[in-house]
Amino acid sequence: MTDTIVIGAGLSGLVSAIRLAQAGQSVTLLSKGLGGLQLSQGTVDVLGYASERVDRPFKTLAALIKTDPHHPYAAIGADQVKAGLSWLTQALPGLLTGDPERNLCFPTAVGALRPTCLYQPSMAGGAASGGRTWAIVGPRQLKDFYPELCAANIGRTPAPGGGAITARPYRIDLPARPGEADCSALTYARSLDQADFRAQFAQAVAAVVGDEEAIGLPAMLGLNGGDGLEAWRDLERRLGRPVFEIALAPPSVPGMRLNQALIALAKAAGVRLVLGSNVIGVISQGWQLQGVVLRQAGHDQRYDADHFIHAPGGFESGALHLDSYGQLSETVFGLPLRGGEADDLITGDYWQDQLLFKVGVGVDSAMRVLDEAGQVVYHNLHAAGGVLAGATRWSEKSGEGIALGSAMAATDAILKGQ
């Protein structure tokens, strides 16, 4: 028996578990997988796009709440999102920087300029503005980064505030491990954590770049040294100018940095982590949830708690499911879903947001799950993160804001005894 069970090891689950444990609760975190953070780009997005690119995320968020009452932010409220950002920045000192009130744009591997408000110091040099001159450098052995494509698209995209960025591509030929032509960003990160390899790497980069004011490299600049950023700091020293990381397809090294820092905090706060555990049953009485049953090696195991935070993610994790007959379900508790009534949940236009991906659970301001009639399903069940209905998080760039805001709202409700 613990005070609270948290389901899910992504950003919202980890933050909820740590916050409750730090407040003195006994917390068990159950997770089927390793959490979504390691797939993410490692920034904290609040709102990147509404109808246009967003410069002032909280200003646009306030307007969004008024026009779209089904958006998760409407239930969460701007204050909880701000509180979440502030909590995370303080929980991970030195790992996140930026101004929550203002989006900056950072280049991605294909050369798009992507808006976000909090970012890692190793990305800061890539804040786009007109007149900058960048060297974009990548090793031939990394198949997920083509400096030519990245630089050319940066160069033809108007920078926020006007003007253009001059970006020049350079190639280096240095495998992360000797004799390997196909190295992932993670392999590079592990090699770059070694001082010897770092010296070789810096030398190879210095040998090709021109007199550009900053150097952009794929997001792979170290993982395990100190706070995770030591390799990046050392590369800046060795190269004598700003060096910045550019977001890549997963595995995401910046996402892993956030993940391992939060896991360390959870362990330090006494959170009991049960990974690789699939919830297969639920025990409840009336409106009270009592426990969940986990499939574990050898036998099924029952876990009971006073409170539950459900943060399993959306369709990407399997928490939401669409079967071959078109039936939608939430696979852990069988919760009622919102947004699945439309006839055209999926359409043939790839570039249009699909209504299917806005399907999820509806919640009140305490993040308690509501049924179709707006009644609370279980008084002690709160939902957070990607399972919430109402947003296409990847397209509007709101995933972390929703995760953090809902985690704060859910944990507040538990701590205040709602």
Place this chain on the structure above:
Amino acid sequence: MRKLSADVVVIGGGSTGAGVVRDLAMRGYRAILLDRADLAQGTSGRFHGLLHSGGRYVVADPGSGAECASENAIVTRIQAHAVERTGGLFIVGPEDDPGFGDKFLAGAAEAKMPVEEITPGQALALEPRIHPGLKRAFRVQDGTIDGWQIVWSAVASARQYGAQILPYTKVTAIERDGQSVKGVLAQDLKTGEELAIECGFLLNCAGPWAGQVAALAGCHPVEVVPGRGVMVAMSHRLVNMVVNRCAKPADGDIIVPDHTVCIIGTTDIKVDDPDHLEIPRREVQQLLDAGESLVPGFRQARAVHAWAGARPLIKDDRVASSDTRHMSRGMSIMDHQDRDGLSGMLTIGGGKFTTYRLMAEHIVDAMEDKLGSHHPCRTAQEACPGQEDAHNYQITHRLAERETDRLSDQTICECELLGRRQFVDLLTEFPHATLDDLRRQSRLGMGPCQGGFCSARAAGLAFAEGKIDIERATGLLRLFLANRWIGLWPILHGDQVRQTVLDDWILQGILDVDHLPAQTQEVV
């Protein structure tokens, strides 16, 4: 305007046109093949990949069955690399009439098609996932083919004999000299260049589009009845042999293991326009139900892609025009001299992929009859180039290649185990290609992730290798993603939804491809 001349112009770069141009060139004719799109981009690239044993036809049409049986052996020999000798099963399911099995055996004997009845237990030992309630099973020599590779290897042979192959070249006019064909005007759609081709004979092998070509020549309307067939690919091979339902042909009665996937086919609905083939959810549901009856649990497997092809049937008065499956599957040759008073042009309708070589032989024979000349057909004896070692396709070939070069080369597409060198070679060989053209060559993006990881790599490589400019590279990426979606959204369910959301997280969420600069002109 570029001027060319040929003895014969062939319109249509599907299996029929490719077979015809090879046969023509081998008989010594100077031939030019034109297609408005990529080779085998139409019907020949949109089927389930079955190389018929003949079993499908032996009951209703033993003659067709016999042709399939003999052509199966020939194609397996002359285009060995494009054929996988999977073998096939015809199974009488719990709901089916066991008496049909006797008709099947009798038809097979008449067609001289190799067949062996095995016990249900033996069938289950071969294919453990088929319905355990099956009543009878027959083992046949079905195989699977890669439609694109068959067509490319046939045109490669044609080229060796001097033929010219012009894909992405649209015929804009057919020129007549009074009562005979004089030549065609065409445009290269990739470069915009105009072509004038003088010729003595024209073979219309445009399949579902044959009516449009005949109209260009000013002929009386040729009524083509495109029969739309929907197919669904599953993420892996649920069966390793072709599994057929041993019953009167119906929708969804076959599962074909093809490369890394298996394909269930097919429906058959009469449509008007072969250029706009819908994939209705209703038909997808029908196929999933049919799959469930052949392989229980089919609905829980992961559907990754769907497509529709148009059967090229020319209208036949013997059956109601709305039921295209029961029209003659045989080919028909339409002589426009008798019909329209235009000499020097034949239009070909119908046919099946398995017998494409034989059809081509008949067509060229028919042309030679008109011309009063005769040269022997040698297409059945001589292997296509690159096939001389006669090794048939094996599903594991790419794995073997990657095992060899995994330290020295990158795997660009993990689902299909496509190597970087192979992809860059294709970029060099086809400088005007779209990523979809390269997909047909390499299977890029055709596996479970449907381009989630490989599409940005492909665009990056194409640009980094200096083959195209940045606007085109970015446009190709966008076009590829939009085109993959066409075959994804009609079947999206189950674990493929998870995959799609992961792909969206990567491409839209992390890389923000939807906010790259828009292209100023359409990418072709």
